[in-house]
Amino acid sequence: xxxxxxxxxxxxxxxxxxxxxxxxxxxxxxxxxxxxxxxxxxxxxxxxxxxxxxxxxxxxxxxxxxxxxxxxxxxxxxxxxxxxxxxxxxxxxxxxxxxxxxxxxxxxxxxxxxxxxxxxxxxxxxxxxxxxxxxxxxxxxxxxxxxxxxxxxxxxxxxxxxxxxxxxxxxxxxxxxxxxxxxxxxxx
Amino acid sequence: xxxxxxxxxxxxxxxxxxxxxxxxxxxxxxxxxxxxxxxxxxxxxxxxxxxxxxxxxxxxxxxxxxxxxxxxxxxxxxxxxxxxxxxxxxxxxxxxxxxxxxxxxxxxxxxxxxxxxxxxxxxxxxxxxxxxxxxxxxxxxxxxxxxxxxxxxxxxxxxxxxxxxxxxxxxxxxxxxxxxxxxxxxxx
Numbered sequence: 001x002x003x004x005x006x007x008x009x010x011x012x013x014x015x016x017x018x019x020x021x022x023x024x025x026x027x028x029x030x031x032x033x034x035x036x037x038x039x040x041x042x043x044x045x046x047x048x049x050x051x052x053x054x055x056x057x058x059x060x061x062x063x064x065x066x067x068x069x070x071x072x073x074x075x076x077x078x079x080x081x082x083x084x085x086x087x088x089x090x091x092x093x094x095x096x097x098x099x100x101x102x103x104x105x106x107x108x109x110x111x112x113x114x115x116x117x118x119x120x121x122x123x124x125x126x127x128x129x130x131x132x133x134x135x136x137x138x139x140x141x142x143x144x145x146x147x148x149x150x151x152x153x154x155x156x157x158x159x160x161x162x163x164x165x166x167x168x169x170x171x172x173x174x175x176x177x178x179x180x181x182x183x184x185x186x187x188x
Numbered sequence: 189x190x191x192x193x194x195x196x197x198x199x200x201x202x203x204x205x206x207x208x209x210x211x212x213x214x215x216x217x218x219x220x221x222x223x224x225x226x227x228x229x230x231x232x233x234x235x236x237x238x239x240x241x242x243x244x245x246x247x248x249x250x251x252x253x254x255x256x257x258x259x260x261x262x263x264x265x266x267x268x269x270x271x272x273x274x275x276x277x278x279x280x281x282x283x284x285x286x287x288x289x290x291x292x293x294x295x296x297x298x299x300x301x302x303x304x305x306x307x308x309x310x311x312x313x314x315x316x317x318x319x320x321x322x323x324x325x326x327x328x329x330x331x332x333x334x335x336x337x338x339x340x341x342x343x344x345x346x347x348x349x350x351x352x353x354x355x356x357x358x359x360x361x362x363x364x365x366x367x368x369x370x371x372x373x374x375x376x
Contacts, residue, residue, distance in 0.1 A: 007246045011199035011206035018199035018206050020242040022264050054208040058195045058349075063292065063370060067284060067299050068306040076210050096255060104251065110340050111255050118256040140357045152298050153364045154357035157373045161246070162350040169328045169342035176341045182251060185345045 001075050001134065002027045002055055004188055005161075006103065010034065011052040014045045025053060026099045031126040032079055033086070033095055038123040046083050046125060053079045053127055057188055060159050064141035065152040071137060073156060079132040086124040089116075095124050104181035161188035189263050189322065190215045190243055192376055193349075194291065198222065199240040202233045213241060214287045219314040220267055221274070221283055226311045234271050234313060241267045241315055245376055248347050252329035253340040259325060261344060267320040274312040277304075283312050292369035349376035 006024040013019070021042045025032045032053060036043050060073035086092045093114060100108040114122075141154050163185045166178040194212040201207070209230045213220045220241060224231050248261035274280045281302060288296040302310075329342050351373045354366040 007244065009197040009199075009208050009210075009242055009244070011197075011208035011240075013201055013204075013206050016201075017238040017268065018201050018240045020197050020199035020208055020240045020266065022197075022242060022244040022246075022262065024260060050205040052199070052206045052208045054197055054210060056195065056197070056210040058210075058375075061291070061373060063295070063354075065299065066306075067288065067296065067302050068310070072212060074210065078208065080205065100255065103249070107251070108255065111253065112335065112338060114255050118254075122256070140355075140359075147300065148359045149361070150300060151361045151364055153354075153366050153370065154360055155366065155370065156355045156357075157370050158352035158355060159375060160350055160352065162348055164346035164348065166251075166341075167328075167344045167346060169344075171328075171336045172342055173337070173339045176339055178341050178343065182341065182343065182345050185249060187246075187347060 001057065001077055002032060003102065005055050005057050006187060008034070008053050008055045010046060011054070012046045012049055019045070025055065026102045028095070028098050030129045032129060033099065033124060033126045035096065035122055035124040038121050040123065043123045043125060047085055048082060051081065051083050051127060058159055059138065061157040062141050063154055063157065064143045065147040065150045065154050066143055069141050069143035071141065073138045075134065075136045077132055077134045079127055079129055081127050081130060083125045083127045086126055089119050092122070092124050093119055096122070104185070107181050163187065189245065189265055190220060191290065193243050193245050194375060196222070196241050196243045198234060199242070200234045200237055207233070213243065214290045216283070216286050218317045220317060221287065221312060221314045223284065223310055223312040226309045228311065231311045231313060235273055236270060239269065239271050239315060246347055247326065249345040250329050251342055251345065252331045253335040253338045253342050254331060257329050257331035259329065261326045263322065263324045265320055265322045267315055267317055269315050269318060271313045271315045274314055277307050280310070280312050281307055284310070292373070295369050351375065
């Protein structure tokens with residue numbers, strides 16, 4: 001599930017109040033990783049404090065014969081813990097390479113190498129998946145037995161994330177076309 | 189944006205630690221609403237404490253010619269504040285009706301009325317949109333001028349939420365077909 005849905009929401013406490021920031025995560029082994037600018041207030045606040053990273057796949061709307069039994073189909077994972085900074089520059093860059101391999105296989109070797117300054121101004125965080133309960137709801141509505149006789153349509157409207165055709169950057173070098181990892185990108 | 193994307197993530201603090209719970213929101217005027225079971229620990233913890241509700245539309249992956257300038261296109265709104273319970277049963281039920289009208293226009297009058305017990309065991313919360321900053325990133329990659337000469341494909345992989353064909357509940361009364369509000373449901 002974590003591999004299928006990069007979008008995540010990281011919750012942390014700043015001056016006593018909750019903050020929920022969307023970002024993209026990737027998993028390696030028993031950790032989830034995310035990254036951003038080293039100047040980011042969000043990343044600094046998320047370090048060495050408890051965080052909750054939630055990943056959600058919204059799979060559908062569930063329409064029942066009564067208002068009360070309407071629901072949503074989804075899969076979600078809430079990972080709780082304390083994030084740590086991936087400090088070592090070599091390991092940090094290897095983590096970013098792993099992120100590329102997860103989302104865009106084969107792209108990393110096509111790119112110019114990161115500069116020392118770029119690596120320095122990127123912060124990578126990781127969170128162990130020690131406490132990461134998963135919740136799932138799927139299937140048709142579950143409702144009161146007597147309501148099945150009502151002549152009201154019930155069922156599920158399935159929802160999914162769809163990747164469209166890649167849009168070329170207007171400044172692409174002439175003749176360069178979208179590679180497989182862009183054409184076949186998939187989430188959800 | 190809030191009207192286009194019901195999926196939200198509500199952050200609150202429980203015993204000093206952040207919790208981020210996915211749920212569905214709807215907007216009426218200058219408030220966002222969400223609901224659930226009155227027994228829900230999540231809803232009880234979110235009341236009378238500061239919360240942060242974040243709504244995110246993930247619009248695409250942005251592929252640049254350098255690893256560093258890769259990004260994501262998105263729209264997000266973080267609403268901060270203190271949630272209040274919609275206590276009055278009449279107003280509570282009217283709020284739920286408004287939710288149906290937002291997502292499934294015309295469905296509410298087709299359903300059997302909610303029972304008093306159903307209204308009682310449903311908790312509706314609302315949060316004023318007083319402090320709700322929006323962030324947006326769109327368009328092609330922005331990168332170092334000299335990198336434009338690299339023969340690497342750059343561009344955007346657009347992402348969207350797509351609703352599929354409604355799936356009939358196996359126990360639908362014979363001859364009942366999916367209404368427009370199910371066929372035309374749209375998010376994103």
